[in-house]
Amino acid sequence: MADVKEARVPDIGGSAVPVIEIMVKVGDRVEKDQSLVTLESDKATMEVPAPFAGVIKELKVKVGDEVDEGHVIALVEADGDAPAAAAPKAEAPKAEVAKADAPKADAPKAAAPAPAPAPAAAKAPSASKSSGPINVTVPDIGGKPVPIIELMVKVGDTVTKDQSLMTLESDKATMDIPAPSAGVIKELKVKVGDEVNDGDLIAVLEGEGGDTAAEADAQPAAAAAKPAAAEAPAEAPKREAAADVPAGGAPRTPPVSFDASVVMPDSVPYASPSVRAYARELGVDVAQVKGSGRGGRIQREDISGYVKQVMTAGVPTSAGGTAAAGGGLSLLPWPKVDFSKFGEIEEKPLGRIPKISAANLARNWAMIPHVTQFEDADITELEAFRKKLGEENKDVKVSPLVFQIKAVVAALKKFPQFNASLDAAGETLTLKKYFNVGIAVDTPDGLVVPVIRDADKKGLLELAAELSEISKKARDKKLTAADMQGGCFSISSLGGIGGTAFTPIVNAPEVAILGVSKAAMKPVWNGKEFAPRLILPLSLSYDHRVIDGALAARFAVFLANQLGDIRRLLL
Numbered sequence: 001m002a003d004v005k006e007a008r009v010p011d012i013g014g015s016a017v018p019v020i021e022i023m024v025k026v027g028d029r030v031e032k033d034q035s036l037v038t039l040e041s042d043k044a045t046m047e048v049p050a051p052f053a054g055v056i057k058e059l060k061v062k063v064g065d066e067v068d069e070g071h072v073i074a075l076v077e078a079d080g081d082a083p084a085a086a087a088p089k090a091e092a093p094k095a096e097v098a099k100a101d102a103p104k105a106d107a108p109k110a111a112a113p114a115p116a117p118a119p120a121a122a123k124a125p126s127a128s129k130s131s132g133p134i135n136v137t138v139p140d141i142g143g144k145p146v147p148i149i150e151l152m153v154k155v156g157d158t159v160t161k162d163q164s165l166m167t168l169e170s171d172k173a174t175m176d177i178p179a180p181s182a183g184v185i186k187e188l189k190v191k192v193g194d195e196v197n198d199g200d201l202i203a204v205l206e207g208e209g210g211d212t213a214a215e216a217d218a219q220p221a222a223a224a225a226k227p228a229a230a231e232a233p234a235e236a237p238k239r240e241a242a243a244d245v246p247a248g249g250a251p252r253t254p255p256v257s258f259d260a261s262v263v264m265p266d267s268v269p270y271a272s273p274s275v276r277a278y279a280r281e282l283g284v285d286v287a288q289v290k291g292s293g294r295g296g297r298i299q300r301e302d303i304s305g306y307v308k309q310v311m312t313a314g315v316p317t318s319a320g321g322t323a324a325a326g327g328g329l330s331l332l333p334w335p336k337v338d339f340s341k342f343g344e345i346e347e348k349p350l351g352r353i354p355k356i357s358a359a360n361l362a363r364n365w366a367m368i369p370h371v372t373q374f375e376d377a378d379i380t381e382l383e384a385f386r387k388k389l390g391e392e393n394k395d396v397k398v399s400p401l402v403f404q405i406k407a408v409v410a411a412l413k414k415f416p417q418f419n420a421s422l423d424a425a426g427e428t429l430t431l432k433k434y435f436n437v438g439i440a441v442d443t444p445d446g447l448v449v450p451v452i453r454d455a456d457k458k459g460l461l462e463l464a465a466e467l468s469e470i471s472k473k474a475r476d477k478k479l480t481a482a483d484m485q486g487g488c489f490s491i492s493s494l495g496g497i498g499g500t501a502f503t504p505i506v507n508a509p510e511v512a513i514l515g516v517s518k519a520a521m522k523p524v525w526n527g528k529e530f531a532p533r534l535i536l537p538l539s540l541s542y543d544h545r546v547i548d549g550a551l552a553a554r555f556a557v558f559l560a561n562q563l564g565d566i567r568r569l570l571l
């Protein structure tokens with residue numbers, strides 16, 4: 001019989017850590033090991049998995065609460081064969097990885113399973129008492145290979161004890177590996193992208209400090225809680241022999257060794273894994289950011305502030321379009337991965353059209369603040385009319401697109417802000433009095449956007465003939481540059497393929513684009529009953545510098561009304 005049991009925080013090393021995310025809600029069914037909440041310490045984020053499958057009956061924590069070992073996270077109505085919530089230590093699942101700020105290397109004691117792949121900043125690789133080079137190895141991370149996503153040091157760097165050397169990231173957690181002792185990096189045995197596992201040799205350190213295995217084991221939580229930059233290296237005699245020091249403190253031989261060269265910036269400041277993850281998400285190179293925390297530690301607000309400053313400074317000036325000093329996003333270099341290490345590959349250079357498209361799409365995506373407005377149009381009547389028109393005009397294919405072109409032209413007339421272009425300085429809007437509509441056409445060589453000129457002056461059948469002609473020309477590679485110039489607004493129809501919505505990229509210097517997905521029969525409430533109606537999903541992306549959200553919503557509603565009532569279209 002189903003039984004309500006407690007899901008608790010496993011052994012996370014003694015100190016309380018905040019809950020930063022709740023991934024389930026009351027009523028959710030969860031599988032065993034499905035993540036319930038994310039906790040975050042100074043050096044690691046970790047997800048706490050469900051100890052058994054069941055239904056969440058009550059959540060006992062909220063974001064911001066500080067929790068430590070044994071804290072009840074949720075009450076779960078467990079499936080019949082679930083283990084008891086308060087399982088004895090011997091039955092507790094072993095941590096998949098070492099624990100954050102964990103003072104001991106043993107398995108978690110709490111009833112709940114240990115945080116899923118939450119690599120341990122926690123358990124610092126310990127240093128040997130012997131003098132000379134120290135082999136730094138990966139601590140116990142649970143026996144599963146995890147990729148290195150960032151190296152924070154380079155050969156020759158002086159590091160303090162517990163200073164982060166590199167960050168590992170599993171699908172559930174990130175973890176910094178701290179220096180087991182103060183010293184100078186003599187060798188780095190790994191590079192970004194390498195996968196490492198328990199005991200792997202990652203670096204060789206020429207020790208300076210007097211840290212001992214015993215000291216490292218005794219105080220890791222305190223050490224991990226302090227920003228490394230704030231700590232002074234301890235003085236100690238040089239070590240003479242290399243010693244491999246895994247997390248547990250017992251020297252062992254690394255199973256794998258890497259000798260790839262590492263390219264690193266001159267200095268990498270301290271930031272916690274979550275802050276680094278945030279920086280990566282925004283494409284910010286943390287080395288460019290000045291930390292405002294203790295010892296220069298970079299905070300989340302420093303990253304936001306940096307982005308704000310870059311965006312403000314990066315707006316092109318009227319003087320010549322160049323960004324002000326310090327402007328321009330300083331993006332991380334593109335990841336360089338030797339894919340052949342993982343399986344058979346084939347390299348294929350991009351063709352001319354995809355190369356041009358890629359450059360344009362990347363610029364438009366980066367420079368235009370996009371928002372996409374979604375709307376549904378009821379095209380039941382329109383579709384019946386289209387079919388009839390097609391039967392009466394068998395010599396031409398009357399695509400649904402021609403009606404969309406008509407509706408777009410009517411909307412552009414009503415909302416002239418959409419038939420406009422913003423200049424490079426972002427200071428002047430050019431409003432157009434002509435109505436040229438670009439149509440995205442998928443060809444074997446890539447995406448092209450021929451333009452139907454003066455669409456406002458053309459009837460449905462004329463538009464249908466021209467659409468067939470330009471699509472054919474595009475696929476036969478016969479379009480000229482002039483065929484693709486002068487557009488005011490574009491339509492990208494994926495309706496012949498499928499999908500329910502998408503977010504098309506504005507085709508600069510236009511300010512909006514309409515994405516059309518596949519129409520489908522849906523039950524629509526007509527005031528008395530649900531009636532089957534053919535619903536066409538519209539996705540309108542626009543440049544938010546030029547168009548406000550309310551205006552976009554009005555444009556989309558107007559479009560839907562035009563398509564929903566063919567009498568309006570024929571006006």
Ligand code: CAO
Nearest residue numbers: 399400401440441442471492493494495496516517518519
């Ligand atoms: N909902 C349901 N069915 C639709 C539809 C929609 N929104 N739009 C078209 N259809 C139907 C058509 O009626 C046609 O049906 P029939 O064969 O029975 O007549 C079928 O789907 C195939 O249509 P089509 O896509 O070949 O023709 P089209 O005139 O609708 O579109 C063109 C022409 C050139 C726009 C289209 O061929 C094309 O290339 N689309 C891709 C555009 C693209 O790649 N956009 C992405 C840009 S961003 O990467």
